Structures are given as C-alpha cells and as structure tokens.
Amino acid sequence: MALTMVGTARAEWALNLPKGVTQISHEVYDLHMIVMWICVVIGIGVFGVMFYSIAKHRKSKGVVPAHFHESTAVEVAWTVIPFVILIAIAIPATKTLVNLYNSDDADMTIKVTGYQWKWHYEYLDGNVAFYSQLDSASNAARQLGSGIDPKTVENYLLNVDKPLVIPAGKKVRFLVTANDVIHAWWVPAIGWKIDAVPGFVNEMWTKVDQPGTYRGQCAELCGKDHGFMPVVVEVKPEAEYHTWLAAQQGEGANTRVAVAN
Numbered sequence: 001m002a003l004t005m006v007g008t009a010r011a012e013w014a015l016n017l018p019k020g021v022t023q024i025s026h027e028v029y030d031l032h033m034i035v036m037w038i039c040v041v042i043g044i045g046v047f048g049v050m051f052y053s054i055a056k057h058r059k060s061k062g063v064v065p066a067h068f069h070e071s072t073a074v075e076v077a078w079t080v081i082p083f084v085i086l087i088a089i090a091i092p093a094t095k096t097l098v099n100l101y102n103s104d105d106a107d108m109t110i111k112v113t114g115y116q117w118k119w120h121y122e123y124l125d126g127n128v129a130f131y132s133q134l135d136s137a138s139n140a141a142r143q144l145g146s147g148i149d150p151k152t153v154e155n156y157l158l159n160v161d162k163p164l165v166i167p168a169g170k171k172v173r174f175l176v177t178a179n180d181v182i183h184a185w186w187v188p189a190i191g192w193k194i195d196a197v198p199g200f201v202n203e204m205w206t207k208v209d210q211p212g213t214y215r216g217q218c219a220e221l222c223g224k225d226h227g228f229m230p231v232v233v234e235v236k237p238e239a240e241y242h243t244w245l246a247a248q249q250g251e252g253a254n255t256r257v258a259v260a261n
Contacts, residue, residue, distance in 0.1 A: 018188050021210050025191025027096045034092055038085060100192075103205040106173035110164070114176075114183030114196035116222060117229040121164050124175075128248045134228045135159040142228060158215045163232035167241035171207045181223060187216035187231055195220065208235045 019029045057063040111122040118133035134142075138157050141148040150156045166172050176185055178196040186193035194204045208214075218229040236244060 020189045020191045021212070021214070022189075022191050022206055022208055024100060024206065025189065027099060028191050031092050031096045035089055038089060042085070101203065103171075103173045103203055105171065106205055107170040108167075109173045109175065110166070111175045112164075112177070112185055112196065114178035114180075114185065114218070114222070116180050117218075117225040119164075119185070119229075119231065120179075123245070126245050126249065128245060130162055130248070132160045132162045132164060132232070134230060135161050139228070155215065157228060158217070158230050158232070160230055160232045163213070163234045165234045165236060165241060165244050166206075166208065167238045168211045168235050169207070169209050169238065171205060173203065173205045176202045176204065182220050183218050183222045183229070184220035185216075185231060186219040187214050187233055189214040190216075190233065193219050208233075211235045211237055 017029055017032055019026060108126070109124045111124055113120040113122070115131075118131050120129065120131050122129040134157070137153045138150075138155075138159055140146055141150045141153045141156060174185075174194075176194050176196045177200060178198045180198060182198070183196040184193055185196055190206045190208065192204050192206065194202050196202070212235055214233045214235065216231040216233075218226060218231070220226070222229070
C-alpha cells in the first residue's frame with residue numbers, strides 16, 4: 001500500500017503496485033502479478049483442503065485419524081509440487097532480473113551520488129553536474145512555526161530546486177553511490193529502487209518513452225531529514241533535452257570563468 005502513495009503530495013488509495021511508464025517497470029509489475037496469483041491459488045488450495053478436512057473429518061463425527069507415516073505418495077507430492085511452483089516463479093523472475101541489470105549499449109551515463117540530504121547528478125558524457133535538493137517552498141513550509149499550510153504548497157516534499165533531466169526514448173545508464181550514509185534512489189514510475197552505498201557503485205538503467213515529470217524519494221532511513229530528500233526526473237523530447245544540456249554547459253562554463261577570475 002505504501003508503494004502506491006508516492007506520485008502526488010497526498011496519498012492515493014490503491015490496492016496494487018503502480019505499473020510505471022517503462023518497459024522494465026511493466027515487467028516488474030507483471031512478475032509481481034504472476035507471483036501474487038500463484039500465492040492466491042496456493043492459499044485457496046491449502047485453506048480449502050484444511051477447512052474441508054476440519055468440517056468433514058472432525059472428531060465429533062466419529063472419524064478416526066488416518067496414518068500417513070512413511071507414505072511414498074505423500075512425500076513425492078509435497079516435494080514435486082513445491083519444486084514445480086518454484087520453477088514457475090524462477091523462470092520469469094530470472095528473465096526480469098537479467099533485463100534489469102543489462103545496461104549494455106546505453107546512450108548516456110549519469111553518476112548519482114547521495115548526500116545528506118540532497119542528490120548530486122553528473123552527466124559523464126556531457127560535462128554537466130549539479131546538486132538537487134528540496135525546493136524552497138517545501139523547505140519553508142516544513143519548518144516548525146512557519147505558519148504555512150503544507151496543503152497550499154504544490155507537490156509538498158516531492159519537489160526539488162533542480163530536477164534530473166533525461167531525454168525521452170534513450171537508454172540512460174546510472175552509476176549510483178553515496179558520499180556519507182546509505183541512501184536509496186527511488187522513482188516508482190521508472191520501476192527502480194537502488195541503494196546508494198558509500199564506497200560502492202551500483203548500476204541501473206532506464207528508457208522512458210513518454211516525456212513528463214516523475215517523482216520519487218530516498219527510500220532508505222538515512223538521517224533526521226530523511227523525509228526531505230525527494231527525487232524528481234524530467235523526461236524531455238530529445239531536441240528539448242539537447243537545448244537544456246547546451247544551456248547547462250554554458251552556465252557551467254560561465255561559473256568556471258567567474259571562479260577563475
């Protein structure tokens with residue numbers, strides 16, 4: 001249920017996982033549904049037999065317990081049936097995991113570093129880097145005694161001052177790490193939650209075909225301000241992305257010149 005509550009500032013009542021906007025998120029959703037329905041069938045079978053046995057063979061009807069000790073048929077059944085169930089789950093799960101971690105042939109790479117309590121994005125192919133943290137409106141409203149009603153703040157605690165921008169229809173590879181404590185970069189619509197661990201580099205990828213703004217949060221309990229570390233990803237059409245990238249590169253060059261002077 002909690003997984004369904006990210007996406008807007010207020011909880012949205014739903015009874016299932018969000019399906020997401022990427023092929024990977026759809027595969028994760030389908031895997032979840034396969035496992036869930038297998039569990040439903042197992043639950044109906046087990047509890048059905050149990051309740052039938054309780055009603056049909058209860059002691060008050062004078063039924064004498066049967067003896068299954070060293071029954072070859074029973075032992076074969078309770079070995080083969082779970083094995084078949086595990087295989088039925090393992091095949092789609094393995095396929096999904098292989099696809100999840102296959103970042104080959106990526107069009108671009110972005111390094112994501114978690115800090116308390118902000119994210120640093122570095123475009124390794126584009127010479128652009130910046131920090132992304134909670135927007136000023138949310139930050140002001142969350143202060144004790146601010147007098148600001150959080151309901152009046154759009155995307156309260158789910159907005160940042162500078163979102164991550166990626167192009168639509170391109171395979172983007174992420175290298176995820178942390179500078180201080182363990183964080184977790186999580187955007188439900190993309191279908192990924194991956195740990196950012198100091199000293200380690202984890203890898204993920206995404207390819208979003210539909211332009212838009214997708215929101216998430218740090219999903220690790222990383223400190224006292226853990227709840228104020230949102231993630232926002234803006235997916236732009238390719239032409240708009242290149243315009244944005246050029247502007248960022250120019251802005252970075254001006255900053256470097258100013259620092260040098």
